[in-house]
């Protein structure tokens with residue numbers, strides 16, 4: 001039993017160590033701006049298609065599923081409100097983060113993993129650069145900056161998707177009414193929650209991806225293993241964190 | 253030889269041990285290396301050769317014992333101070349360790365631009381990179397990527413990157429592994445040249461006894477531009493053989509050739 005616990009405990013310890021080093025590194029020079037911009041491009045621009053599609057269709061699906069329930073209560077005018085709240089608080093941040101976990105946490109793990117097994121990370125240290133500052137920090141900064149923006153985009157496109165289904169396809173309500181109720185529904189609290197979440201997810205995603213990459217052993221096989229682990233662990237953390245943050249906000 | 257040798261000690265291990273947790277992988281490693289000496293490390297696969305080199309670069313921390321580099325105790329050093337020590341060491345990794353997202357030129361320039369202590373003026377970088385690549389006869393590959401080169405060429409780029417900062421201590425991990433004999437000899441000639449032109453202290457891990465032979469029997473002759481046979485004493489070469497994480501042999505080339513131990517004899521050229 002103790003043996004069983006040892007490895008997760010040890011993993012968590014090492015992960016927190018890396019997280020500590022990376023966060024402390026944020027305040028420390030040097031800043032590798034090139035790497036930061038490359039990562040922003042990779043994560044931000046690279047994820048656009050998938051974020052656009054998931055955002056749009058999650059809003060559309062929500063409007064579709066809600067239509068029956070709302071009709072039974074004769075509350076079809078509320079569809080904008082429901083889509084907006086669910087998207088901004090929950091679906092937008094979580095789905096976007098899951099997509100980015102699949103694309104980028106895995107990408108980071110496999111990239112750093114292959115660097116690890118070909119001794120490029122050792123070489124980096126031997127040649128005068130700290131891999132935490134050179135590899136982890138740019139990924140952390142780029143993700144923390146880009147993921148909230150992607151989430152806003154997904155939220156907006158989800159509302160558009162909801163609008164098309166609710167107003168154009170099912171004629172549940174009028175366009176202006178849809179947007180009006182959506183706009184009114186969103187409170188300051190929701191926006192705070194909807195932006196804090198992607199920010200936290202970003203930190204966890206990038207650190208998990210980098211951590212599993214940097215601790216890769218066992219050649220190319222090991223790279224595959226770390227990549228899978230990174231995606232699984234990052235995704236689980238996203239779902240757990242959204243609950244924790246949601247709980248904090250609801251109790252406020 | 254070492255009794256009369258008064259050159260300063262460059263690298264010293266004192267009963268160093270190392271492990272990742274489950275049992276020791278290196279035990280009771282002690283040796284001294286003086287300036288200008290050559291140490292050839294041999295041993296079966298997984299005997300701990302690469303680990304030993306990584307300990308001497310501070311990439312791993314010893315679990316016991318003491319390591320001195322350039323007269324400085326390093327086993328307690330924190331990572332930042334290690335960068336200063338490492339800037340005096342050139343290293344060729346077993347797996348190459350070339351950055352595959354960077355061109356050959358950027359790879360070779362990397363230590364010049366990133367070693368904190370060096371601070372090479374930007375306008376000199378290009379020149380030094382070119383000279384270093386010319387040294388390994390790859391001056392024409394500047395703009396290419398490592399993946400576009402053959403294994404032997406990559407190894408040579410690795411050497412160019414290791415020597416570009418003109419370090420006092422050179423570390424080579426299996427420089428000839430997986431290469432044909434001709435290319436392997438070219439690489440060995442480069443290593444001997446690097447040693448004899450600059451008088452760099454050299455540590456080399458190898459699987460081929462010929463590699464050791466080249467370092468202990470030949471010197472680079474600047475006049476003719478090639479290796480010339482030399483008295484064994486003059487190359488100041490010593491051998492270290494590892495067996496399952498312990499030193500099985502440490503001594504001069506002659507002692508090495510005549511060592512009665514069966515394991516050690518397998519590595520000697522007989």
Ligand SMILES: Nc1ncnc2c1ncn2[C@@H]1O[C@H](COP(=O)(O)OP(=O)(O)OP(=O)(O)O)[C@@H](O)[C@H]1O
Nearest residue numbers: 217272277295296297298299300301302303304346
């Ligand atoms: N990161 C690591 N984690 C766990 N064990 C490791 C790690 N790196 C090396 N080892 C183990 O340490 C031992 C020595 O490895 P090392 O790489 O030093 O061998 P080597 O002598 O260089 O072998 P080769 O000639 O094949 O390069 C091996 O048993 C290896 O499995």
Ligand SMILES: [Mg+2]
Nearest residue numbers: 301302303346
């Ligand atoms: Mg090795």
